Amino acid sequence: MADSSHNHDAHDDHGLAHPVPLKLLFAVFFTLVGLTILTVITGQMTFAGFDLALAMVIATCKATLVCLIFMHLKYDKPFLGMIFLFSVLFVGLFLAFTFLDSNEYNADINEWVRDNMTISQ
Amino acid sequence: MNLSALLRAAAWLQQDGDYFFPVEASTNAGEVDRIYYFIFWVSAVSFALIVGATIYFAIKYRRTKVGMNPEDSPHHSTSIEIVWSVIPTLFMIVMFKWGFDDYVDRRTPPGDAYQVNVHSQKWSWSYSYDEGPETGMGWLGGEGEGLVVPVNVPIKLRIDSADVLHSFSVPAFRIKMDAVPGRYTYAWFEATKVGEYPVFCTEYCGTRHSRMLSKVQVLSQEDFDAWMKAQGNLADLPPVEAGQKLFQRKCASCHNMDGTKLIGPALNGLYGKEESLVGGAKVTVDDNYIRDSILEPSAQIVEGYPDAMTPFAGQLSEDEISWLITYIKSVK
Amino acid sequence: MSSTTADAHAGGHGHGHDHPKHLAHHFETLEQQYGSGKLGIWTFLLTEVLFFSALFVAYTMYRAQYPEVFQFASQYLDTNLGAINTIVLLFSSLTVAWGVRNAMLGQHKMLCINLLLTLACAGGFMGIKYVEYSHKFHEGTLWGGHVDSIFKADPADISEDMKEHSHAWNGDGELVAVKDLDPVFRQRLGLFFAVYFCLTGLHGIHVLIGMILLTWLLLRAMKKEFGPDHFGAIDFGGLYWHLVDLIWIFLFPLLYLIS
């Protein structure tokens, strides 16, 4: 297998392998570490109400970086990326409906809690 | 036997009802029946069409000669696909809209509704009125009067549960709402006919789920006021009688007083006797044991009985417990 | 066996006799085999994402219902340990992605090193998680009814160890004394820890499964099994590992950074 080791970045005749350039891997890693430190700092500070949203935006940036480069979705067929988006979409759908419903009937729970919790204390 | 008395009430509701539905005993019942019949006839016609077409095609184009090839016929036409997608959708929009209107009305009690609190626990219902006394459940076999309400008055039910999921369902009023522990759920109805209507539990809740029956007694306004005044408070009754009424409401769905095992042990003549608990410990039945078993039943389970009693901690006041103890002591 | 023209997609290969080494019998070509593996692993990753979905929904629902509980209880998590863990996992993602590159280029020695590094990071991650968990078990901040046990204490006599490990004292904000927490919320503190242990516990189990997978890949890599035309296993193992990292990327801010 001696010959295959030196044709490093050149495209192989087999057409299967698309190695990601090393520099890009390291660049992505350092960006991710940077974003982690950023999210820890902003996590400590309190923004009026949108600190959860900010944390999620940073996390989504990190996630897309990992997906595109580390999981080389950028080089693969778009259908694979679509599969992943599909799963996130379905989680979002499930989250939205259940959260909407829970928000609606919280009032009934709180009313019951006010009536009953004080007795059991 | 009270058992048949209650269930005859269930059968009674059938005489006035039509083939599909029990008697229309609430303002809303007629509306539900009309929606039902609309959907019923739309479905019946479309069912007849599809089954008729299948049978007709099957007979007309049956394969008389073995290996017979069919005549030429189109095997795609977008226009017919659109037609038989749009028409069902139109019917469904009407169904949805009508059902939606009735449901919104079902879920929003009128402002002036008279509130009654419905409490459910493993295998019995009980009702309490904000200003009146807590009445027993019309448990089958028990003398409880069930949910007593005046006629032609909107009644708002605040439903809660002490242990597992139950569901308060009165077929004659076409109402149903689950009892979820840890929160309130609401339903309302306005009875239009005086009489007795059975209440079923329609959310599976364990061994005696099929016996968690009760009834709604609809009285005229005068009878209701008379009944309410006659109830009075438990506190005015002698302790043994108060204990006995309370026992009917809270305990009779699992404990008998005639020596036979129901779910829990029979409690007559139990006071002073020695009981062997799961795990071999022995305990004599005294005031403290009865109190602890009421508040924290799972701590001391008698040998040979399921650990299925609902803890009453926080649901019975001190004197209610003492009435129960005096009543249990009194029955030999 | 006449080779018919209809069989265009068989590519340049003849049939049967000169079968490429790594091609399974029911596949026609290497592309088809690799493509099937890739589609298979991505579909599996889809099921993993949905597997975690319920816990993220539970988190959102209960945080919206009892925000005070989440804010109060999350003070008992050590953000520094969480941040270190995140960076450890990101580094392991880098090494496994690098390993996949090595496999594609047939650099066997570097591949083994990278797999070893990934395994080491995974071990480190589990080690830090063990520290966090043992601290919580020791302090009694667990799920359900157990939480109430430790919270009866006065803030004055809370142990030094607890102060050192909970980020409430690493510098900012003094801890709300549990006494004046609304009694309803005191009984619900266990809910936050239930969601915390479910999320991090399930993620931890997936890290363990990943470690077993990586060890199996390492053994095969030592036998120089992977090369430019047969690196599927490493690629798919790497994708699974990246997903485990992805879930932690979302999990870390949600649990550790509630301000």
Add this chain to the structure above:
Amino acid sequence: MTPSTNTLERTNYLNATKGFMSWFWTIDHKRLGLMYMWSVIAAFILGGFFALKIRMTLMPGAVDFANQTAEQMNAYNNAFTVHGAVMIFLVIIPSIPAALGNFVVPIMLGAKDVAFPRLNRFSYHLWIIGALLFTGTFFIGNLDTGWTFYPPYSTGSTDNTVILATLGAFILGFSSIFTGLNFIVTIHKMRPANMTWFRMPLFLWAIYATAVIQILATPVIGISLLLLLVEKTMSIGIFNPELGGDPVFFQHLFWFYSHPAVYIMILPGMGVMSELFATFSRKPIFGYKSIAMSSLAIALFSFIVWGHHMFLSGQSQLMSVIFSALTFSVAVPSAIKVFNWIATMYKGSVAFTTPMIYGMSIIWLFGIGGLTGLFLATLGTDVQFHDTYFVVAHFHYVMVGSALFGFIGGIYYWWPKMYGRMADNAMTKLAWLLAFIGFNLTFLPQFVGGSRGMPRRYAGYGTEAGYDSFNYWSTIGAMILAVGLTMALGTLIYSMFRGRKAPSNPWGGVTLEWQTPTPPPEHNFEIDAFPVGDPYDMNLCEYKGEEEGFLPVNPRADDPCVADVAIDPVYFEPESENAPA
């Protein structure tokens, strides 16, 4: 005389290797399909036993209602729980995709096997482990939580059979996920070059849509059962109201999987229907594209409607209204499919073979099943029908009437290909008649009982309640249904040994599985290349007598099916003129 294309005497996948180990450790999709089929049938008999136990308990007069003991009630609660759980998790979800799908999909694609054969075997072994766990609950206690395992009852003081049952369902979930994953990759990657997506048989579209649901929905039941297990063993408080948990949240988790699961059950049945109606009307299916697209539409819409199981469970008014509106969206694609099947029979040449009779009776059964769903989707009427026998009758019409009858129809349709024997005679049609009459007699009375408020899951109703006549006729019907189904099974087993030997294409189907000898060789096709045209162009083969069945009109020289009928070979070019535009 044995038809030329029958290989029962020659080597085929059945006799290629012998012995229990060669079957248990096989990775051949055909053998796995057969093992799935017989295991599913065995589980069905177990579930059927409990169904009869339920009906016997409810027979008026069978049990003294006034003095019914707690043990009798617990026995009844156990019966309906195990009936529900076994029938759903063990029988109807794996039945068509895993049993028929495993056998037929690779051959229909002209492939040697599914994409991941070892994974296929692993999912069968998972099925066995799941089945053992479920049967384990019979010995260690009394599982009586209903197949829905709703907390707080299931996580409360019931015995720990719930732990065993949830573990079993959890493992069966993975068996279903791996089957779905296998089919998605197989259908994407192993199609022959000229079989484009719209030249695939519709059974493959249905299996593809089912696989999409399987991989999107089943993980959620996995995590919900895991949470239930953790709640039951360590009471973490996530569903326990006292500790802040929310029982309605479990219902959301449960039904997010369980509604798409009912489409996992029905979609493959629809796939079988499309094949039956095309083959036995001997004309191309009507509206191919709209049937294919409605399979996908059902798969996607099934994920946005789960709340209609929870209209009265404490779900908020807003969400109930949203879910009710969305639920109607699922009805439209199902209706389109039924209309297209009926249109296929128009000007066809309809053969009254056993599979086709099952197929046509499904129009009746699925008609009632689908239309009664409208009452449950409409908010107004659902208040009266929720948790009554109306719901029980509705879902039995859709599950037993359409999915199970589809499964039996599919078995009769591919039976010649599986065992090389014909099973299509007067006895099989009589068995259908008994099953059809018995089924309708069992469940039609339950509709009326349900609308009169007869609650479900009751261990007894007492004579005065007025439901006796419904229970009486329903029990009689259940007995007839049991006789009919047992007879159907008998005719199948009988034909395995004494059935007439089947040619490779007894029905005149044009999909690829009819162009290989019966029973097929171990790697499905003895020739490497095979013609792939329009899957429903019926005049690609013609009837050559009762014994030889249907043979290709343009046979190919090296096609073993017609090795001794040598006519000049004509090949199908991928873009040949008779491939449709």
